[in-house]
Amino acid sequence: MNHFDEMIALHYLEGELDSERAEEISSHARQCAGCRGLMRALERESVWLRESLQAAEEPIPTCLQTPPERGSLPWGWITALGLAAGGAYTLWSGFIEPWRTQAAQAGFTQESLLTMLFFTGAFWKGWIAMRNFMEFSALATMGIAVMWMLRRHSRRISTIAIVMGALSVTLTLPPSSRAETHHGNPNYVLPTGQEVKGDLIVTADDTRIDGDIDGDLIVFSKYVTVNGQVKGDVISFVRDLQINGAVDGNVRAFCQAVSLHAAVGKNVTAWTERLELDPKVRIGGSVIAGAKMVQLNGNVGGDVLAFAKEVEINGSLVRDLTVRARLLRIGAGAEVQGRTKYNGEHSADVSPTAKLSSPIEFTIHKRRPDHTNPRYYWHQTLLWGASFIFGLVLLLVAPGFLLDAANACKKYGRAAGFGALVLITVPIAALLVCLTIVGIGVGVAALLLYVIAVYSAQIFVGMWTGEKILGAGVGFGPALGRLALGLAIIRVIELVPFLGNVVAAIVVVWGLGALALTLYKNLRPAAVAA
Amino acid sequence: MEQGKATGVMSAAELADVVSQVRAGDAEAWGELYRRYAPAIYRFCRRALPTREDAEDATTEIFMKVRQKLGMYDSSRPFTAWLYKVASNHCWDLLRRRRVRQDLETGDLETLPLEHPEPNQIERLQSEHSDKQVRAGLERLPDRARMALVLRYHAEMSYDEIADTLGVRRAFVGVLLLRARHQLREVLAEGRAHGLRGTSAGGKA
Numbered sequence: 001m002n003h004f005d006e007m008i009a010l011h012y013l014e015g016e017l018d019s020e021r022a023e024e025i026s027s028h029a030r031q032c033a034g035c036r037g038l039m040r041a042l043e044r045e046s047v048w049l050r051e052s053l054q055a056a057e058e059p060i061p062t063c064l065q066t067p068p069e070r071g072s073l074p075w076g077w078i079t080a081l082g083l084a085a086g087g088a089y090t091l092w093s094g095f096i097e098p099w100r101t102q103a104a105q106a107g108f109t110q111e112s113l114l115t116m117l118f119f120t121g122a123f124w125k126g127w128i129a130m131r132n133f134m135e136f137s138a139l140a141t142m143g144i145a146v147m148w149m150l151r152r153h154s155r156r157i158s159t160i161a162i163v164m165g166a167l168s169v170t171l172t173l174p175p176s177s178r179a180e181t182h183h184g185n186p187n188y189v190l191p192t193g194q195e196v197k198g199d200l201i202v203t204a205d206d207t208r209i210d211g212d213i214d215g216d217l218i219v220f221s222k223y224v225t226v227n228g229q230v231k232g233d234v235i236s237f238v239r240d241l242q243i244n245g246a247v248d249g250n251v252r253a254f255c256q257a258v259s260l261h262a263a264v265g266k267n268v269t270a271w272t273e274r275l276e277l278d279p280k281v282r283i284g285g286s287v288i289a290g291a292k293m294v295q296l297n298g299n300v301g302g303d304v305l306a307f308a309k310e311v312e313i314n315g316s317l318v319r320d321l322t323v324r325a326r327l328l329r330i331g332a333g334a335e336v337q338g339r340t341k342y343n344g345e346h347s348a349d350v351s352p353t354a355k356l357s358s359p360i361e362f363t364i365h366k367r368r369p370d371h372t373n374p375r376y377y378w379h380q381t382l383l384w385g386a387s388f389i390f391g392l393v394l395l396l397v398a399p400g401f402l403l404d405a406a407n408a409c410k411k412y413g414r415a416a417g418f419g420a421l422v423l424i425t426v427p428i429a430a431l432l433v434c435l436t437i438v439g440i441g442v443g444v445a446a447l448l449l450y451v452i453a454v455y456s457a458q459i460f461v462g463m464w465t466g467e468k469i470l471g472a473g474v475g476f477g478p479a480l481g482r483l484a485l486g487l488a489i490i491r492v493i494e495l496v497p498f499l500g501n502v503v504a505a506i507v508v509v510w511g512l513g514a515l516a517l518t519l520y521k522n523l524r525p526a527a528v529a530a
Numbered sequence: 531m532e533q534g535k536a537t538g539v540m541s542a543a544e545l546a547d548v549v550s551q552v553r554a555g556d557a558e559a560w561g562e563l564y565r566r567y568a569p570a571i572y573r574f575c576r577r578a579l580p581t582r583e584d585a586e587d588a589t590t591e592i593f594m595k596v597r598q599k600l601g602m603y604d605s606s607r608p609f610t611a612w613l614y615k616v617a618s619n620h621c622w623d624l625l626r627r628r629r630v631r632q633d634l635e636t637g638d639l640e641t642l643p644l645e646h647p648e649p650n651q652i653e654r655l656q657s658e659h660s661d662k663q664v665r666a667g668l669e670r671l672p673d674r675a676r677m678a679l680v681l682r683y684h685a686e687m688s689y690d691e692i693a694d695t696l697g698v699r700r701a702f703v704g705v706l707l708l709r710a711r712h713q714l715r716e717v718l719a720e721g722r723a724h725g726l727r728g729t730s731a732g733g734k735a
Binding site: 005006007010011014016037038040041042044045046048049050051052053054055056057058060061063064066067068399400403404407472521 | 561565568569570572573576577581586589590594597623624628646647652653661662664665679680683684689707711
């Protein structure tokens with residue numbers, strides 16, 4: 001007989017050969033030292049593998065000490081949900097409410113949490129409330145960490161707890177500021193002839209700037225009049241803002257009324273009740289306005305984008321005019337050199353002497369989705385298609401991650417608890433990062449990732465839904481089919497008035513939690529190995 | 531199959547009694563059954579799945595399935611065999627679902643040539659690596675290779691059972707096992723297991 005190979009030797013050792021063939025092998029091995037050596041080595045390897053794999057060295061984790069109970073509610077995630085709810089309450093009572101009160105005291109009634117945070121964090125008194133909130137978040141995170149550590153008896157959460165704790169502490173550090181600040185006194189006046197080097201930050205009831213400012217003017221006040229020159233930007237949260245002196249930079253206004261009587265070098269952004277541009281004013285850049293009434297009588301060098309109840313144009317616009325309003329009036333002295341796009345409830349009122357480079361592109365605005373219009377359903381189909389393509393890309397790029405995240409949706413409570421926590425804390429943390437340590441770049445990138453994460457939530461829940469209906473499939477095609485079905489079901493339910501909004505919110509929280517759990521799971525081994 | 535070593539001692543009569551009590555809804559009996567078998571199933575999952583958290587989740591899910599399906603268990607068959615079958619199906623299903631484009635892995639095993647081994651080299655690997663290092667090396671193997679070794683040498687499944695679990699022809703199981711052994715040898719020889727969990731215990735040498 002010839003020498004036998006490793007496969008035959010293994011089959012012999014595993015008892016997979018018939019008796020005749022086994023006898024042949026056995027007798028050959030007795031005569032051939034080489035084959036006998038191979039057989040012995042493989043046999044020892046089998047024993048070695050059994051011993052290594054069956055060794056009962058690792059203790060069973062604490063979390064597996066008690067048998068799972070079907071239908072019972074794990075206390076860990078209930079507490080996580082409770083903490084998230086507590087966090088939301090703290091956010092409201094310690095953060096949003098004080099801000100609203102403060103804004104109301106200053107005569108500012110418009111609600112824009114994001115912009116307020118973005119521009120006022122540097123001097124805002126609500127920092128204390130914010131710190132309390134962050135402290136709560138840190139405590140909540142630590143609480144969850146401790147519970148999970150007890151539950152899991154492992155190190156995996158400790159790394160995250162340390163990172164999040166450190167982040168929370170870092171975020172609560174007050175920002176350094178090189179600006180000159182003024183707080184407290186009811187009135188503030190920068191006299192004529194005086195110049196502030198650098199930025200000027202003012203909180204007062206009545207503010208008058210007669211002198212010049214070398215940097216930005218950030219002001220939180222009832223009345224602000226700027227007569228001097230501002231070489232930087234004007235950022236204002238006031239009731240009435242009147243600018244009579246030149247501003248070299250941008251004007252960002254969050255006010256009840258804004259009137260501009262002097263040139264602005266760059267752009268104007270105004271969220272206000274009334275925005276008025278004097279005829280002799282020239283704006284170097286673009287104008288973006290969200291207001292009740294917008295009156296542009298001056299000259300604008302860039303585009304104009306206005307969301308308002310009424311928009312009146314009497315000045316000269318060098319570029320495009322885009323308006324979404326109930327009514328657009330284009331007066332006798334108006335000139336629009338670019339395109340004019342208008343979305344409104346009534347057709348525009350255009351003076352015969354107004355100069356428009358092209359006819360107005362008018363579309364009728366409808367406040368609510370028109371369920372009888374096929375275009376509405378086409379639009380919904382497109383939205384479904386967009387989410388499906390996003391899911392397809394995820395499936396191609398990171399199939400394991402997508403399916404893991406869909407699988408994590410099974411942990412309803414834990415996913416919902418973490419989703420709520422992430423949904424609340426991440427944007428706040430990102431905004432704080434913008435204001436404090438690293439800067440706007442990182443903060444904006446984090447916000448962008450947050451938006452992508454929120455959007456991707458539907459993919460994970462959709463995948464889970466598809467698998468729940470059709471059962472778990474293996475392979476690319478079945479996974480794609482389940483994703484398509486799941487997303488379609490979510491999209492259809494979201495069409496239902498009221499219920500759709502509730503479902504959409506649940507999907508976001510749930511999917512975001514599943515994403516967070518999966519991310520954590522994927523990042524954990526590296527952290528534990530350290 | 532002989533999983534008695536891994537699961538602790540429980541006589542057949544005792545086991546049958548406990549199983550019937552669990553079927554009748556006895557929570558204490560369920561706790562007893564769980565305590566007896568959970569460590570072995572956890573270790574099985576730990577070998578079969580890539581991370582510890584996967585193993586923890588899978589153990590919980592397997593026992594929930596066991597409780598649901600206990601009514602379908604044929605008591606004339608060994609309980610441990612049935613339990614490992616449920617566990618292996620669950621783990622393999624989990625791994626397959628993650629590997630969406632699994633077709634990339636099939637086929638190559640039958641065509642790739644295997645290098646003829648040196649008996650001395652095999653024995654040297656055995657003497658140079660601890661149990662922990664072998665298990666760490668196992669984690670580096672492709673899913674199917676790892677699963678084949680675990681089913682055969684941890685769960686002591688027959689070729690038929692392995693073929694059934696992994697969805698391959700019975701004749702292919704031997705090839706799969708041999709290929710997996712080669713891959714494990716390569717991993718250990720290249721020292722890729724170093725730096726993984728448990729390696730700090732050092733080798734036997």
